Amino acid sequence: MARAFRKNVVHGLMVAGAATGLLAAGPALAYDWQSLPESVEAPQDNPTTEAKVELGKKLYFDPRLSETGTVSCNTCHNIREGGDDGRPSSMGVHGRVGPRNAPTVWNSAFMSTQFWDGRADSLEEQAKGPLLAHPEMGMPSHDKVMERVKEVPGYRQAFNKVFDGENPVTIDNAVKAIAAFERTLITPNSPYDHYVEGKKDALTEQQVRGMKTFNQVGCTSCHSGAAFNGPQPSMPSGQGFFRKFPTFMDSKYVEKYNLAEDPGRYKVTKKEGDKHMFKVPTLRNVELTAPYFHNGAVESLSEAVRVMGKVQLNRDLSDKQVADIVAFLKSLTGEFPEITMPRLPSKPGETLVDGAAPAGGGGH
Structure with missing residues (x-):
């Protein structure tokens, strides 16, 4: 009916x-x-699994994937709110400001293309861009991103659990996990x-x-x-x-x-x-x-x-x-799924983000 x-x-x-x-x-x-x-249908080369979504959620919230260890995907696309950051244009590493407004990540799985100018056809392809973008997460290369990820025992275990192959900790698998998580960000009802x-x-x-x-x-x-x-x-x-x-x-x-x-x-x-x-x-x-x-x-x-x-x-x-x-x-504001904050895996006893100058003056 x-x-x-x-x-x-x-x-x-x-x-x-x-x-x-x-x-x-x-x-x-x-x-x-x-x-x-x-729900939305996943692409054939990236089927959705619970473990993959959980890994993607951790990567989505992890600021250590940025140059300074301060900016995560969620910084500009805050899923605790409207899926954006409430700014005319987003602020990334070193206080750099990008040229465009951050689109919401909620229901982005229903988009026929990603970014305002459509330069990515899929959520997987889109997830690669901000990692290297100068005014966003600012990493020098995807290899450098994955070097950091590989240094974390918990991430190595998670990638081995989710993906096949001798070396599953790759940028392609990382963005597949992030995209799998983003496909759960749907607000029906x-x-x-x-x-x-x-x-x-x-x-x-x-x-x-x-x-x-x-x-x-x-x-x-x-x-x-x-x-x-x-x-x-x-x-x-x-x-x-x-x-x-x-x-x-x-x-x-x-x-x-x-x-x-x-x-x-x-x-x-x-x-x-x-x-x-x-x-x-x-x-x-x-x-x-x-x-x-x-x-x-x-x-x-x-x-x-x-x-x-x-x-x-x-x-x-x-x-x-x-x-x-x-x-x-x-009336188009939907029902938001309950999302628990992930506990990020650590590199015990060592910093994952190097090259940062010590803080001066007072502090915590």
Whole structure:
């Protein structure tokens, strides 16, 4: 029954809105609203196992994989919160600041491509990048990363348990473990999900209005699918879902928020047609991931909605439309799985991070 309700969304919205007169029948409602799956299929070359996920979680939280021993994956993609770091752009080793806003890691398994410019096709490939990135974890090479990992007896034991081969402690296996952990970071069962599965009182009247408005003004032309980010990872490799941003360059918001400064995917491909092309981000848990856009220039969700209306759809959204859409977007905040903090394996009696100068003056 629940699946039938989702497939017949026009009927479902009419039933939910008929008593209050919120909705009227029309082509704007002919849209397949999808609930978020509770799991995602792993690639054939990286099947998910409990031991692999646990190893990946440890690596994800381990700051010793960075040059200074101070920055982990979780530093910029904090899963104790919205999966980002709440900054316009992230701060890495030595206080270096990167050029772009950190996307949320929650539900990243549903992305057709990784990074704002789509330079990685998979979670595995994405996990390799920050380890070496100068403004992020800053390691000189993947070999140096794995030298540190190999020095820890507990990690050697874990890699031997999870992976086959004479020398399983490799960068490819490390990122497979991290990706396996990230594929568990899914937030289903939001009020929106309950609504499209048949629970008609899961959304407020304003959220139902916002759902209708979100579709009518054209937001679903890009933010479609269960994760509201366009087609899913079933797309062929290298064919991620991108859209030009900003589309309408003459908007006052383009200059106000420096939206056209970053050429986007063009930096990767050097193709003229890829200028200002970016992956379409998920809107799941979007109320928790401010500031917004690739440069983190917009601080509030209501302003982000207003900006998107103008620079992408060339619409001046009214205050009521903005408020209703924001209310709907808040219904996309899902159920977060309980994640216990891992106990990281140590290198007994010795430091794993060398080259750091002793602290001066007072302290602990």
